Every structure is written in structure tokens, then in C-alpha cells.
Amino acid sequence: MKFPVKAVSLSxxxxxxxxxxxxxxxxxxxxxxxxxxxxxxxxxxxxxxxxTGPQAHIGKDNExxxxxxxxxxxxxxxxxxxxDVKFELMGEDDQADPKQGNLVAQxxxxxxxxxxxxxxxxxxxxxxxxxxSDAGIPQVSPSATNxxxxxxxFKTAFRVMANDVQQGKVLGEYxxxxxxxxxxxxxxxxxAYGEGLASEFKKAATAAGVKVVxxxxxxxxxxxxxxxxxxxxxxxxxxxxxxxxxxQAAPMAMQMKKLGIKARLLMGDGGCTSEFxxxxxxxxxxxxxxxxxxxxxxxxxxxxxIERFKAKYGDIQLYAPYAYDAVMxxxxxxxxxxxxxxxxxxxxxxxxxxxxxxxxxxxDDKGDIKDGAISLYVAKGGKWEAMxxxxxxxxxxxPAEPLAGMSGMSGMGGMSGMTGPKGMGGMSGMGxxxxMSGMAPAAPAKPAAAAVPAVPAKK
Amino acid sequence: xxDCQPIIPAVDIFLQQIFNGLTLGSIxxxxxxGYTMVYGIMGLINFAHGEVVMIGALTALATAKALLxxxxxPPLVLLLALLVAxxxxxxxxxxxxxxxxxxxxxxxxLAPLITAIGVSIVLQQVAxxxxxxxxxxxxxxxxxxxxxxLGAQITEVQLIIMAVAASTxxxxxxxxxxTRLGRAMRATSESPAIAALMGVDANRIIMLTFVIGSGLGxxxxxxxxANYGIAHYHMGFLLGLxxxxxxxxxxxxxxxxxxxxxLLLGIIEALGAGYIGDLTGGVLGSNYQDVFAFFVLIVVLxxxxxxxxxEKVAERA
Numbered sequence: 001m002k003f004p005v006k007a008v009s010l011s012x013x014x015x016x017x018x019x020x021x022x023x024x025x026x027x028x029x030x031x032x033x034x035x036x037x038x039x040x041x042x043x044x045x046x047x048x049x050x051x052t053g054p055q056a057h058i059g060k061d062n063e064x065x066x067x068x069x070x071x072x073x074x075x076x077x078x079x080x081x082x083x084d085v086k087f088e089l090m091g092e093d094d095q096a097d098p099k100q101g102n103l104v105a106q107x108x109x110x111x112x113x114x115x116x117x118x119x120x121x122x123x124x125x126x127x128x129x130x131x132x133s134d135a136g137i138p139q140v141s142p143s144a145t146n147x148x149x150x151x152x153x154f155k156t157a158f159r160v161m162a163n164d165v166q167q168g169k170v171l172g173e174y175x176x177x178x179x180x181x182x183x184x185x186x187x188x189x190x191x192a193y194g195e196g197l198a199s200e201f202k203k204a205a206t207a208a209g210v211k212v213v214x215x216x217x218x219x220x221x222x223x224x225x226x227x228x229x230x231x232x233x234x235x236x237x238x239x240x241x242x243x244x245x246x247x248q249a250a251p252m253a254m255q256m257k258k259l260g261i262k263a264r265l266l267m268g269d270g271g272c273t274s275e276f277x278x279x280x281x282x283x284x285x286x287x288x289x290x291x292x293x294x295x296x297x298x299x300x301x302x303x304x305x306i307e308r309f310k311a312k313y314g315d316i317q318l319y320a321p322y323a324y325d326a327v328m329x330x331x332x333x334x335x336x337x338x339x340x341x342x343x344x345x346x347x348x349x350x351x352x353x354x355x356x357x358x359x360x361x362x363x364d365d366k367g368d369i370k371d372g373a374i375s376l377y378v379a380k381g382g383k384w385e386a387m388x389x390x391x392x393x394x395x396x397x398x399p400a401e402p403l404a405g406m407s408g409m410s411g412m413g414g415m416s417g418m419t420g421p422k423g424m425g426g427m428s429g430m431g432x433x434x435x436m437s438g439m440a441p442a443a444p445a446k447p448a449a450a451a452v453p454a455v456p457a458k459k
Numbered sequence: 460x461x462d463c464q465p466i467i468p469a470v471d472i473f474l475q476q477i478f479n480g481l482t483l484g485s486i487x488x489x490x491x492x493g494y495t496m497v498y499g500i501m502g503l504i505n506f507a508h509g510e511v512v513m514i515g516a517l518t519a520l521a522t523a524k525a526l527l528x529x530x531x532x533p534p535l536v537l538l539l540a541l542l543v544a545x546x547x548x549x550x551x552x553x554x555x556x557x558x559x560x561x562x563x564x565x566x567x568x569l570a571p572l573i574t575a576i577g578v579s580i581v582l583q584q585v586a587x588x589x590x591x592x593x594x595x596x597x598x599x600x601x602x603x604x605x606x607x608x609l610g611a612q613i614t615e616v617q618l619i620i621m622a623v624a625a626s627t628x629x630x631x632x633x634x635x636x637x638t639r640l641g642r643a644m645r646a647t648s649e650s651p652a653i654a655a656l657m658g659v660d661a662n663r664i665i666m667l668t669f670v671i672g673s674g675l676g677x678x679x680x681x682x683x684x685a686n687y688g689i690a691h692y693h694m695g696f697l698l699g700l701x702x703x704x705x706x707x708x709x710x711x712x713x714x715x716x717x718x719x720x721x722l723l724l725g726i727i728e729a730l731g732a733g734y735i736g737d738l739t740g741g742v743l744g745s746n747y748q749d750v751f752a753f754f755v756l757i758v759v760l761x762x763x764x765x766x767x768x769x770e771k772v773a774e775r776a
Contacts, residue, residue, distance in 0.1 A: 051592075052583075052584075052587065052592075052693075053693055054691065054693050056587070056592035056693075057591075057592040057593045057594070059592075060592055190746055214736075215744060216732070216736075216744065216745045217744055217745050217746035217748075218745070219749075221693075221696075221697050222697070223687050223689070223694065223697075224479075224483055224687070226475075226479035226482070226483065226729065227476060227479050227480070227483075227728060227729040227730075227731075227732035227733050227745070227748070228732050228733075228745045228748075230472055230475045230476050230479055230729075230733060231472070231476075231732065231733045231734075231736070231745070233472065233475070234469055234472040246594075247594060247691070250594065250689060251687050251688065251689055254687070254688045254689075255687075258605065258612060258614055259475070259612055260612050275593065275594055278594075278596060279594050279595075279596045279688070279689050281596055281688075
């Protein structure tokens with residue numbers, strides 16, 4: 001560990017101090033915000049997502065969403081004290097790889113961006129958040145849903161999508177109450193997102209009385225699932241849960257059909273794409289997925305956004321509206337701050353109350369979106385058909401409570417700790433986290449501690 | 460209630476895992492043959508081979524889509540798509556050899572290895588620009604039927620893949636061992652300089668080897684995309700890595716070794732994923748699938764450094 005916790009808290013204190021006195025004088029690291037008045041004030045926004053590799057299509061979708069938002073913000077001709085404000089998007093490729101994600105983060109810091117939109121994956125977002133926190137750069141992730149992201153205590157970390165505690169809980173309860181599953185098999189892709197979601201699902205489902213008959217793992221580059229699916233078939237589950245993204249989910253659905261598995265897939269947001277339907281074709285029929293938020297069509301600004309996005313970039317893949325809102329939340333904070341200074345933007349972000357395309361965005365004290373809704377879909381007749389929306393702006397199932405619970409489990413420790421019955425859960429959790437553990441301060445100690453009790457718990 | 464009988468495997472499940480392993484193994488073998496051909500002649504690991512497979516798959520797909528849209532009957536589409544893909548890949552193979560490897564023929568061995576990786580990255584990015592980042596679903600051109608044997612499913616596509624892999628290997632062995640070209644290949648493999656003295660045009664032979672290997676890559680690409688139903692610009696990377704592993708396991712440079720290594724790797728992966736969890740009482744799960752496969756590779760290489768069938772140097776392609 002190169003970064004002792006002390007250093008983190010010091011830098012946070014520094015950030016606080018900056019917020020405190022920000023009103024009078026935007027102090028030291030003030031990049032583009034500085035004196036010279038006439039030329040337009042440029043506000044640089046970094047955007048990080050995988051633009052190459054298996055998830056490139058989803059990453060590009062995010063970037064397009066962000067780009068549309070930047071164009072809209074510039075078209076609005078915002079001015080501070082007579083100076084034009086111009087937003088610029090700096091799009092970088094993090095390859096969905098935690099190591100690359102940190103390089104990109106460092107690049108943003110060096111380029112003195114004023115805020116960061118991203119990253120797309122939890123696995124890249126969590127380690128990068130440490131870099132942004134140290135540099136005092138606000139970060140709004142459109143789509144990282146692993147609870148650990150906002151549980152690290154960084155004042156710079158925000159997200160505009162409900163986290164996996166909320167999503168996993170809804171999925172687990174839905175599997176039991178609505179889909180009437182008695183036995184489930186759980187498959188994940190060993191990423192921070194997939195594994196995190198799967199373990200939240202497992203917790204909720206077992207609490208609701210479901211028996212987990214198989215737990216299998218693949219990775220986020222695999223295309224062949226015949227072996228694990230055959231094993232799953234032998235255990236005859238009522239439902240197969242998959243925590244992962246669509247590049248795996250689509251061939252998985254096809255291979256399930258080939259193997260004659262009757263059970264349906266239940267997936268989180270990563271599988272909830274038009275690509276899944278397109279690629280799995282007739283094998284997609286009848287599978288379920290969930291998406292944080294409400295269906296695109298029912299979003300406050302949904303239909304209009306879809307139309308505009310389509311005209312420019314084609315079909316929405318997955319998170320484009322969230323990327324759009326993430327940018328707009330920052331633009332909104334910039335407007336209120338009347339400044340390009342990161343510290344001032346940061347001071348405004350917690351006060352966000354922004355009517356976005358996806359929903360009305362407000363943050364809780366951790367930086368999670370308040371009252372995030374979760375919607376469930378079923379693949380029917382070649383498209384995702386909305387079934388139910390659970391939670392959401394009107395009161396909802398008290399999101400404050402599971403979040404408070406998370407802080408006790410602190411970061412990734414929570415994730416590996418709760419896979420106790422699997423025995424090796426703690427270790428596999430650590431394995432997949434290794435790429436990032438060097439960066440996330442609370443992480444390394446916790447999984448180890450959690451893994452110890454996990455082994456006897458199995459016996 | 461799914462009763463958990465951890466150790467005694469059900470017959471249908473076991474058989475299904477064997478089928479899974481054989482299919483996966485045949486795919487690895489088909490790609491591994493391409494690696495092994497080139498290595499056998501010039502001792503070069505052509506890391507761009509995985510990307511050639513990908514280009515083959517995507518070219519065949521693009522051709523097939525165009526032809527289907529023009530109303531050509533499916534069996535003819537398959538043949539034409541395969542033909543176009545093979546020709547494109549052959550040309551690509553020749554170009555790669557000419558541009559990236561021939562100028563480095565006498566350079567230290569590390570240099571062509573680096574250009575191979577470079578070519579691989581370039582091909583991937585070019586494919587991304589041409590075909591985009593999205594996954595492409597592959598139209599069903601091969602027969603789609605499936606058979607049930609003792610409760611296990613096997614599809615016609617899987618049977619075709621196994622047959623193609625086996626016959627490709629046998630065909631290549633005939634080519635190398637029984638033909639004039641094969642004799643020239645073996646001579647070049649032993650010593651390009653002395654082969655040249657005997658009147659063999661070593662450059663031509665090496666070029667031909669690349670062309671044949673890349674043509675096989677196209678065939679492999681079509682089979683892979685037909686089996687999984689999707690194609691993507693990134694599909695060649697992992698496949699290439701696994702196939703390379705299979706080639707090393709079987710003894711790189713040896714044609715039968717590529718087949719044996721591929722099948723073995725496929726079956727180890729399938730059985731590993733299927734049974735490690737139950738055999739170890741849940742301590743190790745299917746997340747150790749790859750670990751298991753590479754563990755076997757390490758063990759084999761410790762005891763047989765040149766791979767399972769690597770010692771028959773005379774049979775090197």
C-alpha cells in the first residue's frame with residue numbers, strides 16, 4: 001500500500017478547506033479558471049469508458065451520450081460575468097481494464113480536467129476514484145453500480161444510477177416473489193460489477209428462501225459457456241442469474257438453448273441491451289433483465305432524447321441517457337458555482353437537484369443517487385418489454401437503509417464477505433479485485449479479514 | 460429439489476461435457492494448425508494468426524449478408540462466403556509475410572515476434588474501423604439440427620467442426636509428407652540456406668506456408684462464428700491465445716500435436732469447469748477453469764519441454 005489512509009484523509013481535509021474558502025478566492029490548483037478575461041472560459045470534462053475491446057459498443061454509447069450533452073450545454077450559451085463558457089469533452093479509452101483506467105485517470109489529472117464523467121465499469125471506476133479524490137476532481141459515473149465506489153468516503157465520487165445493493169435486492173426478491181423460483185444457479189464474470197451484483201442477488205434471494213444450486217464463474221472475454229452451462233443443467237435450477245455484460249450474455253443465451261436448458265436467464269443492467277436481443281435472436285425470448293431507473297420511454301425526457309440520439313448516433317445501447325445526465329449534472333453545478341474551479345464545482349454537486357432525462361437527480365451524503373428506481377424487463381417478440389418498476393422518486397423502499405448498512409461493510413470487503421457459504425468466495429473476490437486493490441485504500445485489509453471467517457462458515 | 464451427488468457424475472452430463480470439450484478442442488486445434496504450420500517452417504510464432512481468423516470470420520459474414528440480401532440460396536452463400544474469406548485471408552497472409560516478416564528474416568528472433576504482435580494490434584484496429592465495435596450475429600448457414608445421445612445434445616454444427624478439424628489435419632499431413640511442395644517445406648524447415656542450394660525457392664515456400672495457414676484461418680473463423688452465432692473484431696485475441704497454448708501443449712511445429720493439444724485443452728477446460736467444484740467440495744470453482752488448463756500445460760512442459768508430441772522433429776511441417 002503506497003497510499004496510507006492518512007494521506008487520503010489529509011487530502012480530503014484539504015478538499016474541505018478549499019470548499020470552505022472557495023467563495024472568496026479560488027486558491028491553488030486552479031487550471032483554466034484563471035484571470036485572463038476575454039477568450040471563452042473552457043471547461044474540460046474527461047470522459048472514460050472502454051472504446052476498444054468486447055465492451056467497446058457500450059463505451060462508445062456512453063461517450064455519444066456525453067457528447068450530445070456537451071453540445072447541448074454549449075448551445076445554451078452559458079456566460080459567467082460576460083465571458084462565454086465553452087465545454088470540451090476529452091474522451092479516453094480505459095479498455096474496461098482497472099490498470100488502464102488508472103492511467104487514463106492520471107492523464108485527466110495531468111490535463112487538468114475540471115470534472116470527470118465515468119468510468120463505465122465498476123472495476124475501472126473504483127480504483128480511478130482514488131486518483132480523482134487525491135486530485136480533488138469531481139467524478140460522476142453514469143453507470144458504475146458496485147456499492148464500493150461511493151462507500152470509500154471520497155467526497156469527489158458521485159453516480160447517477162442506483163447501485164447494486166439496490167438492484168441486487170430487487171432482483172433477488174423479484175426472482176422469488178414474481179418469477180416464483182425455488183432454485184437458482186448463479187453465474188458471474190468475475191468483474192467488480194458482475195461479482196458484486198451476483199453476491200447482492202444471492203443475499204436477497206437466499207433471504208427470500210431460494211436455494212442456490214450452483215455458482216459458476218466465467219470472465220468478461222469468454223464466448224464459450226458450454227461447460228458451466230452443462231453443469232448448471234445437471235443441477236436443474238428454476239432460474240439462472242447472470243452478473244455480467246451483454247457480450248457474454250448473448251452467446252450464453254444461445255448456448256442455453258442449444259443445450260436444452262429450460263430455465264430462463266435473469267440479468268442485471270449489463271445484459272439489458274438491444275445488442276443482447278439482436279445477437280441472441282430467437283434464443284433471447286423469455287429472458288429477464290433489470291435496469292436501474294425507469295424504462296427509456298417513461299423517462300421524463302426519454303422519448304425526445306431517444307429521437308435526438310437516434311438521429312445522431314443510431315440506437316441507444318445502454319447507458320447513453322445516464323452519461324448525458326452525468327454531464328448535465330456537472331454543467332448544472334458549474335452554472336451554480338459560476339466557476340470552472342474543480343473545488344467550487346465539487347462544493348455545488350451535493351446540492352444537485354436536476355431534472356434530467358433519466359429522472360430527477362439528487363444525491364445522498366455518499367454521492368449515490370437518491371431514490372433510484374429499478375425496472376424489470378422481459379424479452380418478448382424481439383425486444384425488451386417493460387414489466388415492473390420498483391422503487392423510484394415517490395418514497396420508494398427506503399434506499400437510505402441498505403446504504404447505511406454498506407458503510408459498515410466498507411468497500412469490497414462487503415462483497416467478498418457475503419459470499420461466505422461458497423467458501424472460496426473471499427478469495428475469488430480478491431483475485432478479481434487485485435488489479436485495483438493497490439489503489440482503493442480500504443480494500444485490501446477487508447477482504448482478507450472477511451475471507452477468514454468465510455471458510456469455516458461453509459463447513 | 461436438485462439432489463447434490465457431488466462425486467458420481469450423471470452420464471448425460473458427463474457425456475455432454477465431453478462433447479463440449481471436443482467441440483472447443485476442435486476449434487482450438489483448427490486455429491492451432493495455423494500456428495504450428497508457420498512455426499514448423501520458420502520457427503516463428505505468428506501472433507497475428509488469431510486476427511487472421513477474426514478477419515476470416517468477419518469477411519465471410521459480410522459476404523454472406525450481401526449474398527443473402529441478393530437472394531442467393533443459402534448453401535451457395537456458405538460456399539461463396541467461405542471462398543471469399545479464404546481468398547481474402549490468403550492475400551492477407553501473403554501481405555503480412557511480405558511486409559512484417561520477410562524483411563526481418565535474418566534479424567534476431569525477438570524482432571519478428573514484436574512485429575507479429577504489432578500486426579495483430581493493427582489488424583484488430585482496422586477490423587474495428589471497418590466492421591465497427593458492435594457484435595454481429597451470424598446467419599444460420601450450416602445445418603441447425605441436433606441429436607440426442609444418452610441425454611446429451613450435440614448439434615450438427617459441432618459435428619461439422621470436429622470433422623473439419625480432423626480432415627484439415629489429415630489433409631495437411633498428406634500435403635507435408637506426400638507432395639513435392641511438402642518435401643520443399645520440410646527441406647526449408649531444416650535449413651532454408653541448404654534447401655535453396657538444392658533448388659528450393661525458400662521465399663516462395665515460406666510465402667506459400669503463410670498463404671495456406673491463413674486460408675485455414677479463414678476456415679476456422681467461419682466455423683467459430685457459426686458455432687457461437689456471433690462475430691466481433693475482438694474475437695481473435697483470446698482464441699489465438701488459447702490455440703497457441705494448445706499448439707505448445709501438443710508440441711508446436713507438429714501437426715498431429717496441434718490436434719492432440721487442442722482436443723486435450725478443450726476437454727480439460729470442459730471437465731475442469733464441470734467438475735473441479737464438486738471434486739473439491741466447493742473449494743475451487745469454475746473460476747479456476749483456466750488455471751487448471753494452464754497448470755496442465757506447465758506440468759507437461761516440465762516433463763516434456765517440447766510438448767506432448769514435440770520430439771518427432773522429422774515430422775515437423
